[in-house]
Amino acid sequence: MSTFASVPASALTVGIDVGGTSIRACVVDETGEVLDSVQAPTPHSARALEDALDRAVRELAGRHPVSAVGLAVAGFVTPDLTTVRFAPHLPWKNVPVARDLRERLGLPVVLEHDANAAAWAEHRFGAAAGGRNVVLVAIGTGIGAALLIDGTLYRGSHGVAPELGHLQVVPNGRPCPCGKRGCWERYCSGTALVDTAIELLAADPTRSTVLAREVVSDPGSLTGRRIASAARDGDPLALRTMEEFAQWLGLGLAMVGDVYDPDLVVVAGGVSGSAPLFLDRARDVYASRATGSGNRPLARIRETQLGESAQRVGAATMARDALLHL
Numbered sequence: 001m002s003t004f005a006s007v008p009a010s011a012l013t014v015g016i017d018v019g020g021t022s023i024r025a026c027v028v029d030e031t032g033e034v035l036d037s038v039q040a041p042t043p044h045s046a047r048a049l050e051d052a053l054d055r056a057v058r059e060l061a062g063r064h065p066v067s068a069v070g071l072a073v074a075g076f077v078t079p080d081l082t083t084v085r086f087a088p089h090l091p092w093k094n095v096p097v098a099r100d101l102r103e104r105l106g107l108p109v110v111l112e113h114d115a116n117a118a119a120w121a122e123h124r125f126g127a128a129a130g131g132r133n134v135v136l137v138a139i140g141t142g143i144g145a146a147l148l149i150d151g152t153l154y155r156g157s158h159g160v161a162p163e164l165g166h167l168q169v170v171p172n173g174r175p176c177p178c179g180k181r182g183c184w185e186r187y188c189s190g191t192a193l194v195d196t197a198i199e200l201l202a203a204d205p206t207r208s209t210v211l212a213r214e215v216v217s218d219p220g221s222l223t224g225r226r227i228a229s230a231a232r233d234g235d236p237l238a239l240r241t242m243e244e245f246a247q248w249l250g251l252g253l254a255m256v257g258d259v260y261d262p263d264l265v266v267v268a269g270g271v272s273g274s275a276p277l278f279l280d281r282a283r284d285v286y287a288s289r290a291t292g293s294g295n296r297p298l299a300r301i302r303e304t305q306l307g308e309s310a311q312r313v314g315a316a317t318m319a320r321d322a323l324l325h326l
Helices: 046-061 097-105 114-125 190-203 210-217 224-232 236-260 270-277 279-289 307-324
Strands: 012-018 022-028 034-041 066-073 084-086 093-095 109-113 133-139 143-149 264-268 300-303
Touching: 012 046, 012 307, 022 046, 022 307, 034 046, 034 307, 046 066, 046 097, 066 097, 066 114, 066 307, 097 109, 109 114, 109 307, 114 133, 114 143, 114 264, 114 307, 133 236, 133 270, 190 210, 190 224, 190 236, 190 270, 210 224, 210 236, 224 236, 224 270, 236 264, 236 270, 236 279, 264 270, 270 279, 270 307, 279 300
Parallel strands: 012 066, 066 109, 133 264, 264 300
Antiparallel strands: 012 022, 022 034, 084 093, 133 143
């Protein structure tokens, strides 16, 4: 039996995006509004990370009457939302993080995969509202994904589904940190933008554009954000890179559509901020490559409405939902 008292639906909760670089925590109300936030670098040891999370929650709790905590983690979380099985950029492996933090804070704590948390926030307050079967594709350094079936998150038998970013789209293609080659995220992510630009320049070293000269003079300066900025300025190399990205996004979404047949796809993550550069083209590719195109309804493809706060808002909302079911 729970030792925590029941709370009203209007309770304030804390949502934390536990990333490999930074911890971003915020206080969220029942409408999904972010009321306050703090940020800190992510420590490299498990004990230091839990200390940092403790400090972030206590700082926010010192200013607001918070009732529970939700953590959004880029990694495998057990179906009971208590334990991190594995997180490639965090020092947790089979660690009961929810229990450990609950004991330290004296508050209920739930865990969730970061893409699932983002999908839940978009479902409750954003671009996925009203969708029945929804796929969220979070494009950043790699690709995270989530699936809502009739408004319920699908996690698979062991809490790791759906790993769409690691669908193989190119046999023996670019190597992926997961150990495979040719994964979708190696062609459709912020990291992929850099790889594509370098490959295009290598194939045609006579290209003389601002971006090409920057790459030649300082290859380490090239980032996905820089490519997007150059594309907005009309740089030919950057525009060609974004075109390749749009092609891979559309092709991948066609595969996803063939498997799940969603009525709505939400494109989220850091790269989604540059959606005007690629999303219309990706929609066209998706429509042309989906099986039975022209003879079946296709999913609507929308941009995130909550942006980079989606993971924190979703984690906080899940913590509130858990409180209401104690």
